[in-house]
Amino acid sequence: MSPRILLESRDLVRRFGGIVATDHVTFSLPEGARHALIGPNGAGKTTFINLLSGVLTPTSGEIFLDGANVTNWSARKRAHAGLARTFQINQLFADLTPIETLMLTIAERENAGAAWWRPVGARTDFVDEAVALLAQLGISDIAHHRVGELAYGKQRLLEIAVALAQKPKVLLLDEPAAGVPEHEREQILDVVAALPKDVALILIEHDMHLVFRFAKSISVLVNGGLFVEGTPEQIANDPRVRQVYLGEEEVNV
Amino acid sequence: MLTILLDGIAYGMLLFILAVGLCVTLGLMNFINLAHGTFAMAGGYLTITLMQKAGVPFLWCLPAAFIFAAVLGLVLERTLYRHLYDKTHLDQVLFSIGLVFISIAMVDYAYGANQQIVNLPDYLTGRFSFLGASIGVYRVFVIAICGLLVVSLQLVLTMTRFGSRLRAAVDDGRVARGMGIDVTRIFAVTFAVGSGLAGLGGALGTGIISFDPTFPLKYMIYFLIVISVGGTTTITGPFLAAILLGVADVAGKYYVPAVGGFIIYTIMVVVLIVRPQGLFARAAAK
Amino acid sequence: MSAITPSTEAIRARAVLLGRSRWGVAEIIFWVLAFACYWLFPTKLSLLSEIAILGLVALSVDLVLGYAGIVTLGQGAFFGIGAYAAGLAAKHGMGTSLWSDPVIGLFIGGGVAAVIGFATSFLVLRGSDMTRLMVTLGVALIVDEVVNQMKWLTGGSDGLQGVLPSAVLGIWEFDLFGRVAFVYSMVVLFVLFVIARALVKSPFGLSLQAIKGNMLRTRAIGMPVNARLVAVYTVAAFYAGVAGALAAQTTQFASPDYVAFHRSADAMLMLVFGGAGHLYGGLLGSIIFRTMQDVLGNITPQYWQFWLGVTLVALVLFVRGGILGLLGNMLAAWRRKGGAS
Numbered sequence: 001m002s003p004r005i006l007l008e009s010r011d012l013v014r015r016f017g018g019i020v021a022t023d024h025v026t027f028s029l030p031e032g033a034r035h036a037l038i039g040p041n042g043a044g045k046t047t048f049i050n051l052l053s054g055v056l057t058p059t060s061g062e063i064f065l066d067g068a069n070v071t072n073w074s075a076r077k078r079a080h081a082g083l084a085r086t087f088q089i090n091q092l093f094a095d096l097t098p099i100e101t102l103m104l105t106i107a108e109r110e111n112a113g114a115a116w117w118r119p120v121g122a123r124t125d126f127v128d129e130a131v132a133l134l135a136q137l138g139i140s141d142i143a144h145h146r147v148g149e150l151a152y153g154k155q156r157l158l159e160i161a162v163a164l165a166q167k168p169k170v171l172l173l174d175e176p177a178a179g180v181p182e183h184e185r186e187q188i189l190d191v192v193a194a195l196p197k198d199v200a201l202i203l204i205e206h207d208m209h210l211v212f213r214f215a216k217s218i219s220v221l222v223n224g225g226l227f228v229e230g231t232p233e234q235i236a237n238d239p240r241v242r243q244v245y246l247g248e249e250e251v252n253v
Numbered sequence: 254m255l256t257i258l259l260d261g262i263a264y265g266m267l268l269f270i271l272a273v274g275l276c277v278t279l280g281l282m283n284f285i286n287l288a289h290g291t292f293a294m295a296g297g298y299l300t301i302t303l304m305q306k307a308g309v310p311f312l313w314c315l316p317a318a319f320i321f322a323a324v325l326g327l328v329l330e331r332t333l334y335r336h337l338y339d340k341t342h343l344d345q346v347l348f349s350i351g352l353v354f355i356s357i358a359m360v361d362y363a364y365g366a367n368q369q370i371v372n373l374p375d376y377l378t379g380r381f382s383f384l385g386a387s388i389g390v391y392r393v394f395v396i397a398i399c400g401l402l403v404v405s406l407q408l409v410l411t412m413t414r415f416g417s418r419l420r421a422a423v424d425d426g427r428v429a430r431g432m433g434i435d436v437t438r439i440f441a442v443t444f445a446v447g448s449g450l451a452g453l454g455g456a457l458g459t460g461i462i463s464f465d466p467t468f469p470l471k472y473m474i475y476f477l478i479v480i481s482v483g484g485t486t487t488i489t490g491p492f493l494a495a496i497l498l499g500v501a502d503v504a505g506k507y508y509v510p511a512v513g514g515f516i517i518y519t520i521m522v523v524v525l526i527v528r529p530q531g532l533f534a535r536a537a538a539k
Numbered sequence: 540m541s542a543i544t545p546s547t548e549a550i551r552a553r554a555v556l557l558g559r560s561r562w563g564v565a566e567i568i569f570w571v572l573a574f575a576c577y578w579l580f581p582t583k584l585s586l587l588s589e590i591a592i593l594g595l596v597a598l599s600v601d602l603v604l605g606y607a608g609i610v611t612l613g614q615g616a617f618f619g620i621g622a623y624a625a626g627l628a629a630k631h632g633m634g635t636s637l638w639s640d641p642v643i644g645l646f647i648g649g650g651v652a653a654v655i656g657f658a659t660s661f662l663v664l665r666g667s668d669m670t671r672l673m674v675t676l677g678v679a680l681i682v683d684e685v686v687n688q689m690k691w692l693t694g695g696s697d698g699l700q701g702v703l704p705s706a707v708l709g710i711w712e713f714d715l716f717g718r719v720a721f722v723y724s725m726v727v728l729f730v731l732f733v734i735a736r737a738l739v740k741s742p743f744g745l746s747l748q749a750i751k752g753n754m755l756r757t758r759a760i761g762m763p764v765n766a767r768l769v770a771v772y773t774v775a776a777f778y779a780g781v782a783g784a785l786a787a788q789t790t791q792f793a794s795p796d797y798v799a800f801h802r803s804a805d806a807m808l809m810l811v812f813g814g815a816g817h818l819y820g821g822l823l824g825s826i827i828f829r830t831m832q833d834v835l836g837n838i839t840p841q842y843w844q845f846w847l848g849v850t851l852v853a854l855v856l857f858v859r860g861g862i863l864g865l866l867g868n869m870l871a872a873w874r875r876k877g878g879a880s
Binding site: 053055074075076077079080084085087091092093094095096099100101103104105107108109112113114115116117118119120121122124127128130131132134135140143144162165166 | 545546548549552553555556557559560737738740741742743744745746748749751752753755756758759760761762763764766767770
Binding site: 333340341342344347348352353354359470474477512518526 | 854
């Protein structure tokens with residue numbers, strides 16, 4: 001029996017004016033996947049993630065989430081259906097605290113976000129869950145600080161915490177370690193490695209250490225199209241992939 | 254009919270000259286300057302003062318108004334406005350409304366709240382008959398001057414080095430900066446010229462619209478309509494919008510005085526909802 | 540599921556989160572003082588009722604602008620709509636029927652404003668600050684035009700005459716000294732304030748702050764952003780409408796001045812004076828704004844306008860977050876100093 005496919009794109013195309021940013025990408029992600037999406041700068045990785053998560057609408061093609069055709073669903077509806085993502089550039093609430101951010105996310109997940117008659121914190125089960133999540137990511141110490149004042153690495157961890165608070169089936173991580181200083185990097189790698197096994201994961205990353213440490217399968221995206229797909233060993237030894245990266249003068253392997 | 258059309262066009266062209274500086278400010282620095290009318294008022298009151306107190310001929314007042322408003326704009330840009338570019342839109346709105354209030358109070362204090370009337374020179378008053386319509390000489394004069402300005406603006410923007418740099422900066426400030434274009438200086442110059450044009454418009458306007466200290470507040474709405482309908486990516490967009498607004502306003506006041514304002518505001522809201530980037534703007538290229 | 544005793548961190552988090560909605564001493568003092576004005580300034584009661592009403596409008600702007608981050612220049616429209624709706628109800632109720640009951644009038648004013656607020660809320664869901672500014676301003680201008688043109692209903696520029704509300708709850712007649720008007724306005728303000736306070740400290744309120752902070756992320760976590768914005772815009776319109784109703788009832792008059800542009804601008808300025816996003820910002824702002832206007836405006840109107848302009852410019856350039864922001868910064872500086880020594 002083949003594993004359940006949680007996320008799928010069929011012939012996905014996105015054009016911006018004359019530029020084809022996503023070029024007929026057909027792709028599927030099974031349960032429990034640890035999949036890395038790599039490719040040179042401008043290959044269309046973030047566009048692809050934006051299409052999957054509903055920030056952009058495709059020019060043509062279809063997207064399926066756990067069997068349902070979600071092509072025309074809003075980002076919000078996809079989030080409720082179990083699709084969570086982090087952003088390459090932090091998209092957080094600068095004026096809230098991490099605990100508030102997670103309380104908010106949990107409340108939305110449980111459809112309790114519009115409650116206006118009871119104070120935040122009245123749902124003690126939400127508080128406990130938020131506290132546990134912060135502990136899981138090792139950022140309990142900054143639970144009550146203003147997010148806007150946190151160190152960059154802590155914000156990156158909060159990005160992941162928010163996505164996890166959605167209890168997703170599929171998690172899209174868009175360069176989780178991008179721009180993180182070396183001494184905070186290890187913490188993020190540990191967090192990514194320890195993500196729940198039942199969540200299907202897509203990781204966009206430039207850091208090949210992270211990719212090869214973590215991924216069980218890899219897709220290479222070039223000029224918006226799927227260039228090659230395979231196991232880490234296959235990709236590492238594929239001369240065409242080397243060619244693409246050498247052409248970009250960006251070999252981190 | 255023709256009379257109204259021509260009056261409308263003259264009024265619309267005047268609105269364009271008054272508002273064009275604002276389009277560039279908004280498009281270039283993404284800055285909401287509600288105090289733009291202050292510069293027009295400065296030009297208008299300068300003309301009134303020069304003519305009434307010093308007996309300066311009207312035609313000399315026009316360049317004087319331009320220079321006065323441009324210098325005022327430059328000074329304010331260098332001292333105050335530049336601190337506001339990286340602030341929120343709300344802050345920009347509050348700041349510029351504050352400037353409007355200050356200017357209104359100062360003009361009110363100096364000149365009183367009465368409407369000011371200018372006696373135009375004889376050769377600009379009077380009417381003549383054309384195709385059976387009675388045409389005011391001053392309207393033709395305004396159309397000629399404004400038309401000249403529009404053409405020269407368009408030429409400056411498309412033909413000169415400054416123009417191409419300005420357009421690059423409007424299109425994408427960051428890229429322009431990266432290409433070594435001094436956006437800050439371009440903006441200071443543009444701000445001054447835009448203010449100067451508003452001042453010139455104010456001076457020209459003394460013959461058409463009545464001036465009282467609440468001018469910046471009253472006309473703020475018209476300016477905002479021009480830029481929100483016309484968009485900020487070109488100058489032809491606001492130009493068409495201004496003509497349309499001018500004709501609609503004059504015709505509306507003439508034919509359907511009861512609902513004229515209503516129609517204009519409704520069109521504005523509809524345009525804003527349907528085409529937030531402006532009715533005549535190029536489709537945003539991304 | 541086994542019952543797990545919450546960790547110390549969880550207990551602390553609960554305390555921190557719930558502590559934000561507890562009433563502070565300063566708040567209680569504020570409201571005691573506000574009501575005590577009845578005895579403190581018995582000759583200034585009509586001005587004080589007016590301040591309470593303006594405070595309510597500023598509170599309504601705070602919900603939209605301070606919390607949800609929607610730049611609006613049109614709250615005066617809802618104020619005016621509420622004033623005319625309640626005024627018309629009282630006028631045609633002839634001081635006897637249920638229609639002229641003031642409390643019912645509040646619901647009429649607030650209700651009509653809320654319906655129009657709901658309908659126009661869909662216009663502010665999209666677009667930049669500039670678009671929203673223009674759209675809210677445009678709606679306010681349209682309302683202004685309609686009020687001026689529908690002379691048969693609104694009395695046009697003469698205003699709505701003969702607004703005669705009956706006694707509040709059938710007991711307290713409005714008196715010449717504005718005593719009933721003051722207590723009535725203050726009670727309404729207080730009740731609506733308590734509701735607004737609960738609202739902004741709830742998950743709903745938190746979601747508004749999140750929308751203001753980052754709309755992209757709120758959608759990504761599955762929040763129905765549009766529904767929230769529609770809801771808060773409608774509630775705010777209701778608040779402004781109630782304020783308008785109060786104004787019409789206590790002054791027994793409604794005029795086009797109630798829907799004029801300066802109403803919207805003033806409401807926003809009051810909020811910014813006090814500090815947006817603080818609940819009390821609008822209230823403090825309306826006190827300072829109206830008092831300044833009263834004192835300076837009595838010298839000459841230009842004087843008031845000039846200093847209003849200077850204050851605004853100074854506020855934007857030097858003070859972040861209005862009076863409350865200033866107080867907050869001073870408090871923080873004082874604490875830091877205290878901690879260092």
